[in-house]
Amino acid sequence: MYSKLLATTLLFSASALSSTIDFVVFGDTPYSKHEQTLLKQPDGKFAQLLTQVKHDFIVHIGDIKAGAQPCTNELLQTNFQLISQVSPKPFVYTPGDNEWTDCDRPSLKPSYDELERLEYVIEHFAQHEVNLPKFQRQTKQKENQVWEFDGVKFITLHVAGTNNGRDNILNSDVSKARRLTDRRDENNFEWLNQQLPQQQKAAVVFMQADIYQKPASRNACIAENNQSCDGFKAYREKLNQLATSLDYPLMLAHGDTGEFCFSQRKSGLWHFNAPGDYRIIDMALVSIDTKNASHFSIKPLLSSQPIDSCAE
Template sequence: MPYTYSSITSLKSEVKNWILIISTLLFISCKESNGADSNMDDAPSEEITPISFTAIGDVPYNNEQRDGLIDIISRHNAIDPSEFVIHVGDIKPGAAECDETVYQDVSGILQTFKAPTFIVLGDNEYNDCADPQLGLEYWNKYFLHFNENWTFEPTVVYQPERAENFSWTERNVLFIGVNLVGSQVHDSLEWQNRLIQNGQWVKKLLEEQVNKVDAMVVFGHANIVEAGPDKFKPFTDLFRSAALTFGKPILMVQGDGHFWIKNKPWPEQNITRLQIDGRDTAVKITVDTSLDYPFSFDRHFLD
């Protein structure tokens, strides 16, 4: 049937109506989409602020260093530069007798820090004692869960097998403290079991937190690189393997050597090892996970 003029006119009118409807729908859709994008742009993004902490260790070895430690704490309290303090072990010289009064004295001094303070075992107050078990008893009495002398907002957890080992996560950073002492091996079975337990705990925490954190900091006392690396192998192998799988920046902070070392001693280039100066000195360490290399160090912040 041939189209008439009136039918063509009607068809044109219908097409115009459909074009108008479709255009209106497209306009509304674009406006809603742009509005959603605008809201997303305006929404505040969560900003992770850096974490700064202070590391000390191998102190005090004598009355002069004891006075120096008291002075460090006084200056530290005056400027309040850090969120917490870590003492990486050795509260007395190794040759000195493991007398309970020493543990009590240093514990009292460290408790004058305003900032929450953590401590890991050093060999001088434990492994180098004539009776290591007695030294450990004194250390547990005055330093176990030392951080609980302060209010500390992150939840600190302790390894079930080793109550002296601690950990917490804060602002995308995993912190771990372990009983990693040097010096002589009194009991090879105890030594190996302790190192394996340390390594397994680090591995477990890293596996649990791998998708939740962007960096890790580990605290221990011993120089496990230059000071007889073979005897630390049960821990080092587990630690390095876990670090390789983790693949994100790791800082290992140690004492023991009494001079500054900052290097990457293993093929796993995501691990930075830091040996602090110790004695009556302090270093402020900042972790900023917004940076490709998140760790920075200030050895003169108390000057």
């Protein structure tokens, strides 16, 4: 376990940059016309910044529209085009709850069947190949992806908010929705186990959900109880176990909540809650020193404020 790793927010010198993997992480955006403008090519502030910042790829960790906006095809397509074209570098996306699990809210006009929206998101946004080294999509779950840079593994898992899609199922068959969540969990853990070998420099896992939100239930979701349960407990336990057992640093990057924080948990897992969700409109530049992969560096692109430590 890497209990003594250094986490910094310092800029690398030009010589150090040549030995780093640099990537941009953002999520929970665009939620407004202002945020759409920031992303728009060629004059949006983010679009301009990304032409000046060295990065190898860019990852959107879900929620491509506000929860109060209806999940129309037009809005999903418009916003996906904005986020996928904001940078000239390879773009990776993992789904969030706003684009499917929350689309059945009665306040939304129209209100959708969330499972139909999930099918739409996967069909339109989780099929293309991404020009990244050793890029693959999971056969069983196309939205799960993996790629590798210089001995560092990058993995996406489809874990969404709203208790991982288990709560507030209003317009869909409830038992079917929960069975599909059970299947996603099985696929996610299978993917994670397949893609994290013992020998590696470092690994980063991306998902949308904040699995550290206080749960309504303390019981894990199992076959005998897949509704009144904590849909994230198994993920917390699995990531902690991996961080303890793997002989290299492991970082979780997620969104869904407004905190912008980065720190190491007691298990050794590096925990990064990316900016977004109205509170902090920004992107984060993450750097990994390939000569010493125990060093993660994270800094915001727009603001100069220090990054808080995440609550344990």
